[in-house]
Amino acid sequence: MKRKYAEGVSPYTCIGALQQGGTETRLSALVMGLGNILHKQYIKGAIFLLTEVAYIWFMVQYGFYNLKMLVSLGSVEQEEYWNEELQVYQYTQGDQSVLLLLYGIATIMITLIMFWIWRGTLKSAYQAECLSKEGRHVNTFIDDIRSLFDENIHRLLMTPPMFFITVLTILPLIFMICMAFTNYSRIGNHLVLFDWVGLENFAALFDSNSVLGSTFWSVLVWTLVWAVFATFTNYFFGMILAIVINRKETHAKGFWRFCFVLSSAVPQFVSLLIMRTMLQPEGAVNVLLRSLGLIAPDASLPFFTDPTWARVTVIVINIWVGVPYTLLQLTGVLKNIPGELYEAATVDGAGPVKTFIHITLPYMFYVTTPYLIAAFTGNVNNFNVIYLLSGGDPVTNLSSTAGDTDLLVTWLYKLTVDKQYYNVGAVVGILTFIILSIGALITYRHSKSYKEEGGF
Template sequence: MSTYSEGKKKGHNPTLAMILSILLAGLGQLYNRRFIKGIIFIILEVSFILTLGNFINYGLWGIRTLGTIPMVDHSIFLIIYGLVSIIILAFAITIYIYNVIDARKQAFKIQRGEKIPNIREAIRNTWDKGFPYIFVTPGLIMLLFIVVLPILFTVTLAFTNYNLYNSPPRKLLNWVGFDNFHKLVTIDVWKDTFFHVFAWTIVWTVVATTLQIALGLFLALLVNDPRIKFKRLIRTVLILPWAVPAFVTILIFAAMFNDKFGSINRDILSMFHLSIPWLQDPFWTKVALIMIQTWLGFPFVFALFTGVLQSISKDWYEAADVDGGSRWQKFKFITMPHIFYATAPLLIMQYAGNFNNFNIIYLFNQGGPAVRGQNGAGGTDILISWVYNLTFNINQYNMAAAVSIILGIIVCLFAFFQFRRTRSFKEEGNI
């Protein structure tokens, strides 16, 4: 290698390469004599500006102002355009940052006199090192527009005044900050409804889920007892409720619990001269819902616990017998730790699922019966079914979005806290 080449490499300036890349993507690569990569970056930036520049500018203006002329500007469309613009802009900024970092790293390599790979070697290295990212990127893009975009749209609606009496295009929306959340805890009609529904949601989640887990555990322990015969037949019968679609079971139970012609009152309770208003009294409706959910949920828990119980070594129970351990001690120190160690994440998901269990609440009695003084919520509505009523029945879209955010935060915090405390999701070497 000549002295001229060595001096040229020593004088190569990484800061200049970085500045050139900031001024225009690809200039730093051209300075580093990575001509093909530099041309690709330049084409990407120019194409991005020419094709999406106006759209992004319009989207950012729209999400900032929500429109200026009623019947011409549509605030909802402007919000969507703005969110799409932000996502696209985030992608562009990510690529731009990569362009700057790449130019700086390559400049340092040239300054140190390292060999710069040719085109074929660069493509091979990119494929070897970036293989996971190449295949993950399309799915990530779909995830952003199919999942993240609707969530962001819901979040933005919670900070607007979008409702039946203020809806585009007849009227423009305005940003109202945290006013919707303030209404939920200060204005009586909203406050009473919110805390009533929230309290029942907690009770419903804890009681219904705990009962289905307890029943599934009890039946699994019972069937797993060595003294029980015809285990396969019993397990098949107990899992049958799981085989029937849940919405079919709920509709059948809704007919059975009917106050007038349902078989519960007409054929069973009538023998004791009783008639319970299952669909008219909120208390009895809640009792019926909890019983139905216990019936729907225990087969899965039973199957789950049965598999775990069969995986526990019998040697441990024999060792406990030798040490004089009682049946309760074996259950407490052998059976329970193994069951909950293996199934804790799935049991947590049972609680989270029932917290948002819209199907049974709506299909059984549409959240009823009606309760005086509640804004859009019946006697058995939980948060998710109340959001449905706010959206489709009384068109309070902003309040529905606000409740949805609260609902999502609660579920995320609960799940995050429980998953962090369970050992099931930790790395094997860190247990």
């Protein structure tokens, strides 16, 4: 906790400004930039003032309307009427709930950002007041610009990325989360106009008697099974492969590594699409097996048509896709294991299996916990492998919306893009997040590499 305060702390706080600041500083809370202008920071003050004017103009023009509509999400239906002059049917402009929701959330975010700026201006005014009272140098505008390239460089460099993260990641996420509490769905024809429904969607998904509920549980179980298998098969297989290749006695290390890395050099979606076509009933693998006489000439192995086969197939192919990456990543880490440990173990008479279990594994688990969590998270959210390989097929339960290899993410895709059940899709997304964060946050925050981060 101590360090948290030590990082970038400033004596000019917002509360300090309101309690101890002079009249001009306190007035800055109403008229932003006033304090700065009075203390000869004209340009800075003017910018603050302009920001405030722009915000007020925006709120009067659009903001308050947006906020008002956010509550009801609109109720005016689009209507068709006959235009006598042009002799055509025309439509009146109805309310579009999606846009109203989006604008409403955007307005709230703008307001929050404005509040943050407002705090900044207060602090700035207070600082200017204190400095000029003490007779010290008050930064001119040029000084401020210069400081952006020096001690305040993080403001200059972090603002553009932060802006885009806010607009293209945070705003959409909040937007989607809000959808979970509406009835925005093709069910009941709520694609144009929809309302807030509270937690109804969550209740529907947890109700295991309904089709949706039972689908959710089966998809969830398979997602977890998949994630565990996909993560650990890759991890162990990649690690063993790396150890075998790095063995002293293995010849042509570079060549072996090249063979495996070659397949990961091909873009993932290409290799996945290739795999899919190869494993079709009439694909290359079945043709090869037939010509080798391993299966009957007209038979084919049901790689993606039988549920169990399909599940095993995606896990096995995921090994094919993922092991080269694991190999690359773990090679570096394995080299860091102190050699003395192995020497001591060999002197004590431990064989390769024993050294692996008692030295390599504990060390690797200890060092690569964050990597494992990232891999697990990545696998729960592994859209590409499932969507491009099996597309969630086969669908055995025709009444449900998910196939047997569908993960929560691919199900989310089907629900939103194919079925247009946006609200249910959003709920699935939120639940995926909750499941992941509970596990990840606890493990991650207790891992050594997180705690020791920092300190030069």
